[in-house]
Amino acid sequence: MSTTTNARHRAERAPRLRRPRSTVPLAVQSAIWLGAAGVLGLWWSDTTSVVGAGGWLTDAGRITGLLAGYACAVLVALMARVPLLDHNIGTDRLARWHALGGRYTISLILAHTLLIIWGYALTSGSGVASQTSTLVFHYPDMLKATAAFLLFVLTAAVSARAARRRMRYETWHYLHFATYLAVFLAFFHQLGNGADFVGHLPARVAWYALYLGVAALVGWYRFLVPVRRSLRHRLRVADVRYEAPGVVSVHLTGEHLEELGARPGQFFRWRFLAPGLWWTANPYSLSAPPLPRHLRITVKAAGAHSAALAGLRPGTRVWAEGPYGAFTSARSRSRKVLLLAGGVGITPLRALFETLPGEVTLVYRARRPEDLALRTELDAIAAARGAVVHYVVGESASRHSPLTARALGALVPDLAAHEVYLCGPPGMTDAAKGALRDAGVHRRHVHHESFEF
Secondary structure, three states, X not given: OOHHHHHHHHHHHXXXXXXXXXXXXXXXXXXXXXXXXXXXXXXXXXXXXXOHHHHHHHHHHHHHHHHHHHHHHHHHHHOOOOHHHHHHHOHHHHHHHXXXXXXXXXXXXXXXXXXXXXXXXXXXXXXXXHHHHXXXXXXXXXXXXXXXXXXXXXXXXXXXXXXXXXXXXXXXXXXXXXXXXHHHHHHHXXXXXXXXXXXXXXXXXXXXXXXXXXXXXXXXHHHHHHHHHXXXXXXXXXXXXXXXXXXXXXXXXXXXXXXXXXXXXXXXXXXXXXXXXXXXXXXEEEOOOOEOOEEEEEEEOOOHHHHHHXXXXXXXXXXXXXXXXXXXXXXXXXXXXXXXXXXXXXXXXXXXXXXXXXXXXXXXXXXXHHHOOOHHHHHHHHHHHOOEEEXXXXXXXXXXXXXXXXXXXXXXXXXXXXXXXXXXXXXXXXHHHHHHHHOOOOHHHEEEXXXXX
């Protein structure tokens, strides 16, 4: 019998914690698809017949337009930072849904534009260029719709992977706000020209309710709640400490921090009110369990923002949005847990290492011994709870990679029986996922949260 098969049999015998899986992801997906079906039902109920090629093209344009309008509301809702969604689905998973939905939405918008122009041109017997001019300059709210179309195309271009690699996170983040303006401009065009809304009061009311509901979620969770919490908790920088080359810990103090409900493994979006830093909020994980008057993050200098944190002065005011993420103990269903860290990915895992119940093993990979941030703390935690820590560093890490099924199995006996929390650079996490799969660890037992939004 192969090593992988033996591992799978051992995993089946391993005790599992009886924690019910969250039904929120399935419920949200079901609600999205039901809403899309309702949108198609709106077109069906308002369409008596379709005649000729122009009619077919125009109705295809109506369908794609309705679905694009609905998808815009869904995409904004997914990134409204609603705690129910964020804590049960995970910020990175919501971001992936948003990115995938964004590609479909842009395709629907392009199809809607082309089909409507072509269908109207065939019906009226005019040319495509003439019909485009007529639509843009003589139909109500079409200038707004044209501006929205251009903004959507611009957002799609800057969101493409090739463009993202060449752009700072802060720049991409603020350019992405153009989608809010695009959705706002397109909304009036939908009600002013959409055949399914003109003279159809229930449909108009439902569309207003959908968009106003999403706008309320965004206004509350992305703007009002962060402002209210910042005024309430009065966070300030208490100290900045060197941990490893290019890595510092920022200690923060505040009031009533237990009210935040933060959990080990979660992150906040931090806005430091200092020159050059106040205008953007970047995500950094808690690197220690939260306390009623103290929080800590540990950051590696990977860009202008993160590098500037080493120069923060005590007393600097901080606005924190969060907590976010589902990378917490709630995901674990086994009494045996492996924490697999690479580089500064140790930050959320250090907090989990101290607090996760059961038998916990930590494997921490770094290029050099001096890059092992927080090592003293990790050793102290391991000694206090009787846990095991494996440090994989230096040249041996490149010649004999620990990210294979055989190597991990040697470090962690009965690997397939473990729940795995994984955090590190993209290349490391991809290799680790493959190794864990080869070792017989079920994908549902591998938990990973990415900050590549």
